[in-house]
Amino acid sequence: MSLNARERMLRRAARDISAGMTVNLGIGLPTQVLKYVPADLAVCLHSENGIAGVGPVRDRAHADRNLIDAGGAYVSPLPGTSYFDSAVSFAIVRSGRLDLTLLGAFEVAANGDLANWIIPGRLTPGAGGAIELAQKARKVAVITTHTDKHGCPKIVARCSLPLTAPGCVQRIFTDMAVCDVTPDGLRLTELAEGVTVAQVIAATGAPLIVPQTPLPRF
């Protein structure tokens, strides 16, 4: 993935974050999306360890030892930030107060199934808060490279790994495309600059519905 393609993917995902939302960003690529959210957009970032209104990351020299986000980054408060316990934090998630979560994926299936927490026999760290985020955010989007480092598709017909949540993903942002989970199957919705439909189909492990009309580029 070229730097350029990565940046376009992040910028495209950022466009789905709109004013007034409460949003949870997973560790890794999802957090990177923040750089492309307009600085004046009124959005509340939630962190599952007990923060609403997460502010910018601080370097170690200026860090508050008591203020990390769920990924362990030292963050900062904003005017209007609040702290709360872990039960309240997941009450926000489970009661539907989270408008959007952006998550990473090991595998995401055409039916919206998501696997992003365990690779049996290799990585068994526990799910943390992933299961509840994936199952209960009003909108769940995945941001991931279209293929893994071996070139294998991360978008598959059926997940082979244990699920984080079934049928939870509504949209997938990759360096090649935006795909939406629909009742009819996975639909190719947008194309990255310089990428062809044929390339996306070749890199995807599941059937894709490709509209006849020209696709928007990002």
Next chain:
Amino acid sequence: MSLNARERMLRRAARDISAGMTVNLGIGLPTQVLKYVPADLAVCLHSENGIAGVGPVRDRAHADRNLIDAGGAYVSPLPGTSYFDSAVSFAIVRSGRLDLTLLGAFEVAANGDLANWIIPGRLTPGAGGAIELAQKARKVAVITTHTDKHGCPKIVARCSLPLTAPGCVQRIFTDMAVCDVTPDGLRLTELAEGVTVAQVIAATGAPLIVPQTPLPRF
């Protein structure tokens, strides 16, 4: 009930409140017990509307409009008082953090059954917090006149009214006696000054176990 007998009953009940306890006092007679608790005794009064460390009642002129106890009296904070929501308040009760509750009674039975919240067809106000206090305080004691205003026993063999909680009462303080609920039945434990065992038996609607040894007086 003479003023003297009432005062002795209240003073006797107060002696069961010991240092370190968290205590909830019901409306009416139970609250009156406070006057006889030594001013320097380290005790935490709980009020189910969300106060630990309830301080003295204030007159209207000095009342804080936002600070009432569960009986509607304007109270005051102490050094160390805390306020919390109703779920936390009953978490204190149900998780066994309440060492003692003193409650009033319509009827209390020899087996510890308590009825103090509803008189069907006459008084149906709802139970408020009575059911959880009666069922979950570590120790539940009733304080009541031995008979009602018609001279009928308030201590009965079986309650005729709907129960607040079955088998919850461990001790009963009256103007005539202290009685304890035991596996063998209701035991007469102490006598008020000037009251005979025969008088207590006559005023009690349930069999009493009367020890052969002399009873302490209060």
Next chain:
Amino acid sequence: MPLPDKTCDMATAIARIPDGARIMLGGFGVPGTPFCLIRELVRQGQRGLTIIKNDANETGMGVDWLLENGQVARLITSHIGLNPRAMQMMNAGQISVEFVPQGILAERIRCAGAGMMGFVSDIGIGTVMAEGKPSVNVGDRSGTLETALGADFALVHAARADTFGNLRFAASARNFNPLIAMAATTTIAEAETVVAPGGIAPDDVHTPGPFVDQVIALPELPEVYGVVER
């Protein structure tokens, strides 16, 4: 990144409530009761309401206004003993009343607010309070199933709010307010003081902003919020 501004005028916020709505109200007695929001609801006159509140206030206050105006179909509560009108209307079949033990009412509301379906407790076993409730085994013990109790709207009274909806309550006026704020589809908070974000320190927030949808600054407080002269 600024946090969203949720300030709103009272008439607009209350106008979103339709006839037949399920409405939770804060308050235990006077403290914490959102009298101004209730008064606006009386002015607008929505009918057939289900009201969920710890108590029915007293004559001439809060819930009593709604009862007097014939807007209430159903009341879910722990205690109505201080409101003779509520007792009379219940006995006359003009409103239906569901009594719930106070702490169970609090937990059923919180349960909905935490996005759960129900909980199992032993409260009320052996009394009429547990009658008709399904039994659930947990390990070798048996309890009763209590269902989550949510609502369409929660009307909350806060001492202080910021424009994002972070709330602070005063003393015993907290009571059910933080719980109902979690449990409704739409939470409307009236506040005695509304400040800019930052006006409540992050460690001092009682109800976090994400639970709150509209924030309404109260003008001078009407007398009903004051000390009750009985």
Next chain:
Amino acid sequence: MPLPDKTCDMATAIARIPDGARIMLGGFGVPGTPFCLIRELVRQGQRGLTIIKNDANETGMGVDWLLENGQVARLITSHIGLNPRAMQMMNAGQISVEFVPQGILAERIRCAGAGMMGFVSDIGIGTVMAEGKPSVNVGDRSGTLETALGADFALVHAARADTFGNLRFAASARNFNPLIAMAATTTIAEAETVVAPGGIAPDDVHTPGPFVDQVIALPELPEVYGVVER
């Protein structure tokens, strides 16, 4: 009426913990982890412990000390990915690990702390997380039964305590601390600052004193509480 004084020295408080105890620990990562209480538990060497904590800390910190010292039989947690020793010991069968989704862990702990038996949720349905859990119908929906998770001891880290046990937490160091404080038979709180009653305003208390049994004033904080240099 003064409120009870619960201050205690650390060795005495920890000495009440027997072998085989179930112990809850606060903390999400470094913030809120009661490192000094854990270090005393390592010094005293109680064995066969069940540890309930959001995560297993990192190498050379907190839970890792207990694992290294062979004191842990069982770990109930949401995530151990930052502790290679925990992963190795689990894979080698030296400790048993029960994974619980983070918010369900929080609620199971709170459920015990609220004196309830369990709750019903739909979290994890369709995944391995719900396998083997009893199914409960709530109305026309089906959920899984989650059981209350209590403990013998809770070890809590507070920023500030008064001598009665009212606690304040700092920023994201709050996390599981208020929940475990409710859920244990005995709650021991270490605090960076201990003040006289009145030193925390009644509206500003995060964990009310009745939940706390012993309060321990920390001397100067060891380096492990500081910003992690990775």
